[in-house]
Amino acid sequence: xxxxxxxxxxRKRWYRQLYFQVLLAIALGVVVGAVWPDLGVAMEPIxxxxxxxxxxxxxxxxxxxxxxxxxxxxxxxxxxxTGIKALTYFQVGTIVAMVTGLVAINILRLGDxxxxxxxxxxxxxxxxxxxxAGEQAHWWDFLLRVxxxxxxxxxxxxEILQIIFLAVIFGIALNAVGQVxxxxxxxxxxLTAVVFKVLSFIMKAAPLGAFGAMAYxxxxxxxxxxxxxxxxxxxxxxxxxxxxxxxxGSVMLYLRLNIFHLLRYLREELLxxxxxxxxxxxxxxxxxxxxxxxxxxxxxxxxxxxxxSFNLDGAAIYLSLAAxxxxxxxxxxxxxxxxxxLLAVMLLTSKxxxxxxxxxxxxxxxxxxSVGTVPAAGIMLVFGIDKFMSECRALVNxxxxxxxxxxxxxxxKTLDRDRVRRVLRGEDVAPLHEIDELTDPVAVTVPSLIPxxxxxxxxxxxxxxxxxRPTAVTR
Numbered sequence: 001x002x003x004x005x006x007x008x009x010x011r012k013r014w015y016r017q018l019y020f021q022v023l024l025a026i027a028l029g030v031v032v033g034a035v036w037p038d039l040g041v042a043m044e045p046i047x048x049x050x051x052x053x054x055x056x057x058x059x060x061x062x063x064x065x066x067x068x069x070x071x072x073x074x075x076x077x078x079x080x081x082t083g084i085k086a087l088t089y090f091q092v093g094t095i096v097a098m099v100t101g102l103v104a105i106n107i108l109r110l111g112d113x114x115x116x117x118x119x120x121x122x123x124x125x126x127x128x129x130x131x132x133a134g135e136q137a138h139w140w141d142f143l144l145r146v147x148x149x150x151x152x153x154x155x156x157x158x159e160i161l162q163i164i165f166l167a168v169i170f171g172i173a174l175n176a177v178g179q180v181x182x183x184x185x186x187x188x189x190x191l192t193a194v195v196f197k198v199l200s201f202i203m204k205a206a207p208l209g210a211f212g213a214m215a216y217x218x219x220x221x222x223x224x225x226x227x228x229x230x231x232x233x234x235x236x237x238x239x240x241x242x243x244x245x246x247x248x249g250s251v252m253l254y255l256r257l258n259i260f261h262l263l264r265y266l267r268e269e270l271l272x273x274x275x276x277x278x279x280x281x282x283x284x285x286x287x288x289x290x291x292x293x294x295x296x297x298x299x300x301x302x303x304x305x306x307x308x309s310f311n312l313d314g315a316a317i318y319l320s321l322a323a324x325x326x327x328x329x330x331x332x333x334x335x336x337x338x339x340x341x342l343l344a345v346m347l348l349t350s351k352x353x354x355x356x357x358x359x360x361x362x363x364x365x366x367x368x369x370s371v372g373t374v375p376a377a378g379i380m381l382v383f384g385i386d387k388f389m390s391e392c393r394a395l396v397n398x399x400x401x402x403x404x405x406x407x408x409x410x411x412x413k414t415l416d417r418d419r420v421r422r423v424l425r426g427e428d429v430a431p432l433h434e435i436d437e438l439t440d441p442v443a444v445t446v447p448s449l450i451p452x453x454x455x456x457x458x459x460x461x462x463x464x465x466x467x468x469r470p471t472a473v474t475r
Contacts, residue, residue: 018206022271025207026214029275033218040219043212047276050209053202054281057195059155061284062305063167064192069298070171071185078412079172079298086303086408090311091347093400097243097313098343101320104239106339110231111328114381161309168302199284210275217277217388232382236321236389240314240396248313248403255410256417261424262402265289270395279394283308286402293423294416295409303408307401314396315363318389319346322364326378338373 033040070079105111146161148154154162174181174188249259263270266289269282283304291300323342327334334342346367368376382389409415422429 018203018268021207022210022268022275025211026271026275029211029214030218032211032215033220037219040215043215043219046212047209047214047216048212050202050205050212051276051278051281053205054209054284055158057199057202058160058280058283059158059163060195061192061199061287062160062163062301063155063170064188064195065287065297065301066164066167066305067171067174067301068185068188068192069296069301070168071174071181071188073175073298076172076175079168079302082299082302082408082412083306085411086306086404087310089404089407089411090307093311093313093404094316094347095343096247097316097396097400098320098346100239100243100247101317102324102339102343104235105321105324105328108235109328110235111325111330114329115331160305164305164309196284196288203285206272206275206281209281210272213276232321232325233388236318237392239321240317240392243313243317244396244399248399251403251407255406255415257406257421257424259403261421261426262406263399264426265293265424266398266402269398273394273398274391277391277394279308279398282398286398290402290405294419295405296412296414299409299412299414300405303405304401307404308397311401311404312393312397313400314393316346317396318393319364319367322379322382323367323374326368326381327374329381330375330378332374334373342367342374 029040029043032043070076073079146165148159148162148166151166153159154166174184244263245259252259252262266286269285269289272282272285273279287300287304290304291297320343323346324334324339326332346363364379365376368374368378406415406420410417419429
């Protein structure tokens with residue numbers, strides 16, 4: 001029987017699609033948390049369990065994808081050049097995001113009139129721990145965390161930077177040994193497919209996880225928290241939306257692509273972030289979808305995981321907004337020169353706190369402690385609303401990394417712009433790869449992580465074991 005690679009996709013009904021189920025779960029979580037706060041708080045284990053299961057697979061997926069991508073390229077120099085381009089783009093993007101936040105808070109000056117008394121701002125035990133960690137943080141800390149003490153440790157502790165370091169070294173070595181490493185590379189590709197299959201099982205519980213996390217957040221903090229500093233929350237969300245639509249949209253326009261088409265293509269991952277308040281569970285789906293859209297595996301494997309630690313546009317906007325708000329609220333006047341100095345320190349401290357629990361507060365405290373002109377205890381003014389701002393930070397970080405990967409691929413002249421445009425528009429496209437299960441009975445296919453344009457497209461989000469572009473497969 002002949003199966004055409006361009007066979008029309010079978011679309012799921014709207015109520016069976018993941019994005020609708022997650023959206024419904026988030027709405028139910030808000031209702032439960034607001035109406036029955038105690039019940040909402042009791043839902044915490046559900047959300048925590050789902051996020052924990054997703055984090056369990058992030059390390060293996062990052063490692064296997066990077067190793068497979070690097071080991072499969074013909075020119076290792078290309079990988080190094082891609083990494084340098086990515087870090088350059090990340091730094092420029094971070095600066096633009098921080099300047100956007102500085103301009104917004106300087107125009108509206110929401111902190112004026114608060115007249116906060118620093119002597120009465122007594123940090124709670126949790127905040128005190130973050131303040132202490134921030135005061136002891138150094139900009140070079142992230143460099144030290146890159147080097148693991150063991151091979152297994154980074155996977156156990158979830159240290160993404162260390163996993164990236166191990167994967168790059170292992171991938172380069174596997175590439176260097178040539179044909180001797182061919183069986184290992186084949187095993188890596190097959191194991192990647194198995195891990196993605198496990199991921200597809202866990203993703204079925206995404207609506208339940210989003211419900212539990214949102215019910216707990218509302219039940220624990222209450223909707224009244226949103227109104228206490230609603231103007232700052234609104235400014236942060238507006239500034240972030242402006243950065244995504246105008247800033248990232250301009251980059252997409254340069255690529256002759258549409259930012260709104262990209263957001264629609266990634267809607268399941270975006271809703272998952274809204275429900276869980278973290279971008280980590282959406283990382284595997286982003287990698288799979290970008291590769292399916294036509295970005296090379298080596299580029300996706302290198303840029304996306306690295307961006308999760310170095311390309312934090314949402315966190316950059318938050319840092320500049322929060323720091324200036326605290327300065328205004330405590331009647332601390334900062335000149336333009338002092339604000340630019342604050343920005344320069346943020347560029348370092350934001351990297352130093354990457355991948356650390358409470359990293360946003362640690363980076364903010366480290367910045368204020370380093371500059372010395374704004375009291376670090378002022379972070380108590382924004383502590384209550386951090387949970388509701390963390391969702392927006394994660395959303396902007398996620399969007400920034402998606403656009404960055406497309407831009408780096410274009411910079412490397414490896415972006416299939418026509419395919420990307422068609423995929424983002426929702427058109428049915430021919431699969432990139434196909435695995436013939438008759439000739440290779442051990443081969444497995446990548447599960448459906450991409451609900452649109454259809455089930456067949458998902459397995460092609462990752463390169464097949466045979467690594468060729470077919471026209472048809474005989475069964």
